[in-house]
Amino acid sequence: MVSLLWGTATLRHDGSSHVGSRSALSSSQIIPGPRRRGAICARMLGITRGSREGAAAPLEASLKQCGRATQWSAALQLLREGIQSGLKVFPGHYIATVSACRKGGEWQRALSLLSEMWEAKMEPNVISYSAGISACQKGGQWQQALALLSEMWDSNVEPDVIIYSAGISACEKSGQWQRAMALLSIMLEAKLRPDVASYNAGISACGIGEQWQRALALFSDILEAKLEPDLICYNAGISSCEKGGQWRRALALFSEMWEAKLSPDVVSYSAGISACEKSEQWQWALALLRQMRQAKVHPNIISYSAGISACRKGGQWQRALALLSEMSGSKLGPDVVSYSAGISACEKGRAVAAGSGAAQRDVGGEVGSRRHLQL
Numbered sequence: 001m002v003s004l005l006w007g008t009a010t011l012r013h014d015g016s017s018h019v020g021s022r023s024a025l026s027s028s029q030i031i032p033g034p035r036r037r038g039a040i041c042a043r044m045l046g047i048t049r050g051s052r053e054g055a056a057a058p059l060e061a062s063l064k065q066c067g068r069a070t071q072w073s074a075a076l077q078l079l080r081e082g083i084q085s086g087l088k089v090f091p092g093h094y095i096a097t098v099s100a101c102r103k104g105g106e107w108q109r110a111l112s113l114l115s116e117m118w119e120a121k122m123e124p125n126v127i128s129y130s131a132g133i134s135a136c137q138k139g140g141q142w143q144q145a146l147a148l149l150s151e152m153w154d155s156n157v158e159p160d161v162i163i164y165s166a167g168i169s170a171c172e173k174s175g176q177w178q179r180a181m182a183l184l185s186i187m188l189e190a191k192l193r194p195d196v197a198s199y200n201a202g203i204s205a206c207g208i209g210e211q212w213q214r215a216l217a218l219f220s221d222i223l224e225a226k227l228e229p230d231l232i233c234y235n236a237g238i239s240s241c242e243k244g245g246q247w248r249r250a251l252a253l254f255s256e257m258w259e260a261k262l263s264p265d266v267v268s269y270s271a272g273i274s275a276c277e278k279s280e281q282w283q284w285a286l287a288l289l290r291q292m293r294q295a296k297v298h299p300n301i302i303s304y305s306a307g308i309s310a311c312r313k314g315g316q317w318q319r320a321l322a323l324l325s326e327m328s329g330s331k332l333g334p335d336v337v338s339y340s341a342g343i344s345a346c347e348k349g350r351a352v353a354a355g356s357g358a359a360q361r362d363v364g365g366e367v368g369s370r371r372h373l374q375l
Contacts, residue, residue, distance in 0.1 A: 063100065071104075072103065075097045075100035076097060079097045091117065094116065094117050094122065095128045098131040098132055098135065102134050107144065114129075124157075126158075126163070129163060136148065142173070145167050146167060146171075160192070161192055161194065164187045168180045168198055172202070177206050193225065195227070196222065199218055199222045199227070203237055207236055207240030208243075212246055212249075215236070215237060216241075219233070228260070230262070234257050238268055238275070241275055245275070250276075251284065254268070263295065264295070266300050269289075269297060270302040273288045276288065280314060282311050282316055282319075283314075286311070298330070301327075308323045
C-alpha cells in the first residue's frame with residue numbers, strides 16, 4: 001500500500017522531498033531579520049530574560065500565544081533567544097513553534113524545526129508529526145506530508161485520524177486522488193475509523209480527479225459508517241458530479257441536503273448550476289438560480305457565468321442578457337467569461353433568427369411561385 005502511495009517516486013528523489021534532508025535549510029535561514037513585532041511580542045521576549053530554569057514553562061506559553069496570533073517569525077525568534085541564553089529547551093517548545101509555522105503557512109521552517117529535534121536527540125511524537133504534516137497540507141506539499149508519514153511508520157509512531165486526514169487533504173490539494181484513496185484504505189487496515197473530515201478530503205480528491213463514481217461511493221461509506229455528512233461533504237459530492245457531468249446526481253444531492261436540514265451555500269449552488277450547464281440543462285440551471293434568490297444566498301460570478309453559459313447552450317439569448325443585466329445590478333461586475341458567454345448567446349440567437357427569416361422567405365417565395373404557376 002505504501003508503494004501505491006509513492007508510485008515511481010522515492011522519498012529522496014530530489015534531496016528535498018524527505019524530512020531526512022535536514023541540511024536543506026540551515027539555522028540562519030529560519031531566523032527572521034529584525035522587525036517590529038508590536039507590544040505583544042516585546043512582552044513575550046521579556047519572559048525569556050528571566051531565570052533559565054523557571055522560564056521554560058512561560059516560554060512555551062509565549063510560543064503558543066505567538067501561534068494563536070499567527071506570529072510565526074516571533075515564535076522563531078523567541079525559540080532562538082531561549083536556546084542562545086542557555087535555557088533548557090524541551091520538545092514542547094519545538095512543537096509550539098512548529099505549530100506557529102504551520103498556521104503561518106511556513107512548511108519549510110516547520111520541517112527544519114522537526115529536523116532540529118532529531119539532531120537534539122528529541123524524538124518527535126504524534127503531536128509534532130501532526131503539526132508538521134498539517135503544515136505540509138496547508139502548503140500543498142503532498143510529497144513532504146507522505147515523507148513524514150513514512151518517518152512515523154519507520155519510527156513505530158502510530159498516526160491518528162487527524163494525521164491521516166491531513167495527509168489525505170494534502171493529496172487532495174495536489175490532485176493526487178489515488179494516494180488519497182490509498183491513505184483511506186491504510187486507515188481502515190489500521191483499524192482507525194475515518195471521520196467526516198477524512199471522507200470530505202477523499203471525496204474532494206476524487207472530484208478533482210474526475211472520479212465521480214468513487215466520490216459517490218465514499219459518500220455512501222459515510223452513511224454506512226453512521227456519520228452525518230456536513231455541508232463541506234455535500235459540496236464536495238456535488239462538485240464531483242459537476243466535473244463528471246452528472247447533473248441528475250448533483251440535484252439528488254441537493255434534495256438530500258434539504259432532507260438533512262442543511263442549507264446549501266453559494267458553493268453548493270454554483271457547483272449545481274455548473275453541472276446543469278455542462279449537460280445543457282438551462283431550465284434546471286435557472287431553477288437553481290431562482291432557488292438561490294429565495295434562500296437569500298447571493299449568486300457570485302461563478303453562479304452567474306454558469307447560468308449565462310447554460311442559456312447560451314439552450315439558445316436562450318434573452319435570458320442570458322437578463323442575467324448579465326442582473327449581474328451589473330448586483331454590483332458584481334461581469335468578467336470576461338460572463339461577457340463571452342453573453343455575446344456568444346446573442347450570436348447564436350441572431351444566427352437562429354437569421355436562419356428562421358431565410359426559411360420563411362424561401363417558403364414564401366416557393367408558395368408565391370406555385371400560385372403563379374396555378375394562375
